[in-house]
Amino acid sequence: MAIHLNLKKEILTSEKESVLHLMPCDIHGDEPALVSSYFTPYIRRKDDEHLTTSFRGYPLQGKTITLPKGYTGLVLHESKNAESESLDRNLFATGKFTQFTYWNYDKLPSKNDAVVAALEWIDIAEALHSNDDDVAN
Amino acid sequence: MSEDEQKSEFAVEPNEAESINGVDHITSRADLTPYFVNSDHSVNKIHVSKVPQICRTEPCQLGVDEAGRGPVLGPMVYGISYAPLSEKQLLVDLGCADSKTLTEDQRDAIFDKICENDDKMGWAVEVISPNVIANSMYRRSKVTLNEVSMNSAIGLIRRAIEAGVNLAEVYVDTVGKPEKYQAKLKEIFPELKITVAKKADSTYPIVSAASICAKVSRDHALRAWQFREGENENEYGSGYPNDPVTKKWLTQNIDQVFGFPQLVRFSWSTAEKILESSALPVDWEEVNDEESPPNNQKISKFFSKVDTHNKVNRKKHTFFADRCLTNATSL
Numbered sequence: 209m210a211i212h213l214n215l216k217k218e219i220l221t222s223e224k225e226s227v228l229h230l231m232p233c234d235i236h237g238d239e240p241a242l243v244s245s246y247f248t249p250y251i252r253r254k255d256d257e258h259l260t261t262s263f264r265g266y267p268l269q270g271k272t273i274t275l276p277k278g279y280t281g282l283v284l285h286e287s288k289n290a291e292s293e294s295l296d297r298n299l300f301a302t303g304k305f306t307q308f309t310y311w312n313y314d315k316l317p318s319k320n321d322a323v324v325a326a327l328e329w330i331d332i333a334e335a336l337h338s339n340d341d342d343v344a345n
Numbered sequence: 346m347s348e349d350e351q352k353s354e355f356a357v358e359p360n361e362a363e364s365i366n367g368v369d370h371i372t373s374r375a376d377l378t379p380y381f382v383n384s385d386h387s388v389n390k391i392h393v394s395k396v397p398q399i400c401r402t403e404p405c406q407l408g409v410d411e412a413g414r415g416p417v418l419g420p421m422v423y424g425i426s427y428a429p430l431s432e433k434q435l436l437v438d439l440g441c442a443d444s445k446t447l448t449e450d451q452r453d454a455i456f457d458k459i460c461e462n463d464d465k466m467g468w469a470v471e472v473i474s475p476n477v478i479a480n481s482m483y484r485r486s487k488v489t490l491n492e493v494s495m496n497s498a499i500g501l502i503r504r505a506i507e508a509g510v511n512l513a514e515v516y517v518d519t520v521g522k523p524e525k526y527q528a529k530l531k532e533i534f535p536e537l538k539i540t541v542a543k544k545a546d547s548t549y550p551i552v553s554a555a556s557i558c559a560k561v562s563r564d565h566a567l568r569a570w571q572f573r574e575g576e577n578e579n580e581y582g583s584g585y586p587n588d589p590v591t592k593k594w595l596t597q598n599i600d601q602v603f604g605f606p607q608l609v610r611f612s613w614s615t616a617e618k619i620l621e622s623s624a625l626p627v628d629w630e631e632v633n634d635e636e637s638p639p640n641n642q643k644i645s646k647f648f649s650k651v652d653t654h655n656k657v658n659r660k661k662h663t664f665f666a667d668r669c670l671t672n673a674t675s676l
Contacts, residue, residue, distance in 0.1 A: 232629070233627050233628060234628040242574075249574075264627060265479030265610070267480040313629060314485045322667065325667065326670055329665075329668065
């Protein structure tokens with residue numbers, strides 16, 4: 209089985225970024241959501257760093273997370289058809305991002321959150337796998 | 346959740362002193378609608394009338410009551426009103442009586458008179474957003490509706506004192522057990538004579554006045570609701586769960602992902618039940634992890650034959666486990 213990532217040049221070179229919200233709950237569905245009418249209008253700035261909003265009445269606290277320098281995020285879409293395991297899979301890039309909004313349920317986002325901490329790996333991997341010469345530079 | 350749109354600037358936490366375009370002070374019933382149309386419905390809003398001179402010098406009584414505790418739609422409103430002890434007859438003359446026995450028109454007329462008598466009495470309301478109610482009840486450590494109510498009442502009494510009202514006596518329509526509530530208030534305001542009672546609304550005219558201010562404000566705030574979700578569908582009835590118009594509106598205004606517009610108190614069982622059956626299921630992380638039973642293992646487990654041949658189940662280092670990182674060999 210092969211996985212094909214289909215990236216169009218226009219998406220990578222475009223100035224336009226996808227606006228993403230990482231939610232602290234599982235929403236059991238896969239369909240377009242009216243984010244800009246139901247969600248975005250209620251986001252408020254709490255202080256320089258933090259945001260607050262609600263989802264289905266639950267209080268959320270959030271923060272904008274910027275990807276490490278040199279990295280670009282991709283939004284990939286897979287149209288599922290009744291395929292067997294052996295068939296190739298096709299994923300299509302529908303957008304790119306360099307930042308996203310991370311939301312916690314009634315808890316201030318911090319360095320202890322898995323997503324925030326996971327991004328540390330990028331720096332550590334860099335240090336572990338680069339040549340001495342690179343590190344010295 | 347993803348969406349293609351340009352980044353938008355988010356609202357800053359509102360400053361209470363900030364004046365909203367149009368009406369920022371209510372001096373008559375006509376001010377209520379423009380006041381609520383322009384206010385931010387997703388947060389609480391406090392309005393305090395000007396303190397008349399006589400209420401600064403003469404000892405006053407103050408009443409506390411609420412409106413809109415039961416409805417599944419719109420804000421809950423807390424109200425206070427106060428007047429000098431020497432003006433007890435004024436309240437009776439204005440018709441301040443059990444608000445349950447009054448029609449909407451009668452309440453409106455009495456509210457007008459309360460506003461006209463702004464040289465003898467004052468009032469204040471806190472409009473508690475349905476969103477704030479749901480947020481409180483859905484917090485990790487839940488805040489009950491009674492606690493929300495008491496905090497609002499205490500806040501409004503404090504406001505009156507800070508504004509310069511010469512408070513002597515306070516009458517409160519109870520939530521929960523009157524004795525417990527009275528003891529709580531007594532501790533916070535030891536210098537005041539405090540009476541907490543059931544149906545204080547029908548016993549004390551000053552509580553009736555507070556009740557009327559709260560109820561008239563609630564009715565106007567509900568009707569002046571501006572939907573940010575788009576549609577401005579105003580046929581939502583009284584907001585009580587047993588109102589057929591409200592019921593119909595709830596079943597017709599479901600969003601599969603977001604549930605309802607924020608006019609709805611999501612934490613009400615009426616709303617929860619509708620979403621359970623008609624919207625996408627949503628799972629939140631468990632809050633009480635400590636409650637789970639300890640991992641009981643039989644001692645014999647350690648002596649049984651273990652098949653180490655096929656599986657090399659190397660445990661991930663906690664660095665990766667904590668960060669939910671795994672090797673990606675497939676998607």
